[in-house]
Amino acid sequence: MVNAVHETGVLMSTKSEQRKAVLREKLVHSAKARIERDGMAALRARDLAKDAGCAVGAIYNAFEDLNDIVMAVNGLTFQALGETVRGSFDGTEPPVDRLILMSHAYLGFAVDHTNLWRALFDLDMSEDGRVPAWYRAALGDLFANISRPLSELFPEMAEQELSLMTRAMFSSVHGIVLLGLQNRISGVPPEQIEQMIAAVLRRIGNE
Incomplete structure (x- = not known):
């Protein structure tokens, strides 16, 4: 039973890390496109969140x-x-x-x-x-x-x-x-x- 719980926890952690990696990739892709088009000064968290389909707060779980x-x-x-x-x-x-x-x-x-x-x-x-x-x-x-x-x-x-x-x-x-x-x-x-x-x-x- 202990092993099963441990394996479940590892699996959930792995899935969480995978979701985080996917979100990071989406955010970087969006930021790159926006910087190239509008410049770094125009970069806004809410725009990146909209592009990535996530809440603004989720950005700061993926990046500092x-x-x-x-x-x-x-x-x-x-x-x-x-x-x-x-x-x-x-x-x-x-x-x-x-x-x-x-x-x-x-x-x-x-x-x-x-x-x-x-x-x-x-x-x-x-x-x-x-x-x-x-x-x-x-x-x-x-x-x-x-x-x-x-x-x-x-x-x-x-x-x-x-x-x-x-x-x-x-x-x-x-x-x-x-x-x-x-x-x-x-x-x-x-x-x-x-x-x-x-x-x-x-x-x-x-x-």
């Missing part, structure tokens, strides 16, 4: 808060961004050309998925100074793609200096993309952003 949901969406976005950047080169190109190809792929992703891309950097992760391990890993993968051609360009550069230069280059490209997408600030038409990126990177490579 809306930021937690956006974080899950960002995980999918980072995965897609990484695949886009990695797919832009085959590794046989000269290092500067490889950097340009990756940067143009980064720009293309930002143009095609602007609101999702912005959410990667607009989400407040300052609370308690915690940054999720997957976020650090995703950035690490992105930086590794940049670091490899830089190490070919500057083989004598110390590891710490190379790490700083990698982050500086990412920040430079990211800044050009960000200001380029905010055309009213930079005054640069979108079609010229690629030329700006290439000019900066070729200058770094002394070409």
Whole structure:
């Protein structure tokens, strides 16, 4: 009898976890679609609940808060961004050309998925100074793609200096993309952003 009760409890717990997993997937899918369409600032719990067919309170049984949901969406976005950047080169190109190809792929992703891309950097992760391990890993993968051609360009550069230069280059490209997408600030038409990126990177490579 005790075993039967235990098995029933485990089964109920398993079903509960399955329902929770299904709800989490629905909420993330809905949030991703809404962020891509309307931007992160427009995300509302009641809209997600309506999309998922659940009560608003049920959201907070599946996720801690809306930021937690956006974080899950960002995980999918980072995965897609990484695949886009990695797919832009085959590794046989000269290092500067490889950097340009990756940067143009980064720009293309930002143009095609602007609101999702912005959410990667607009989400407040300052609370308690915690940054999720997957976020650090995703950035690490992105930086590794940049670091490899830089190490070919500057083989004598110390590891710490190379790490700083990698982050500086990412920040430079990211800044050009960000200001380029905010055309009213930079005054640069979108079609010229690629030329700006290439000019900066070729200058770094002394070409």
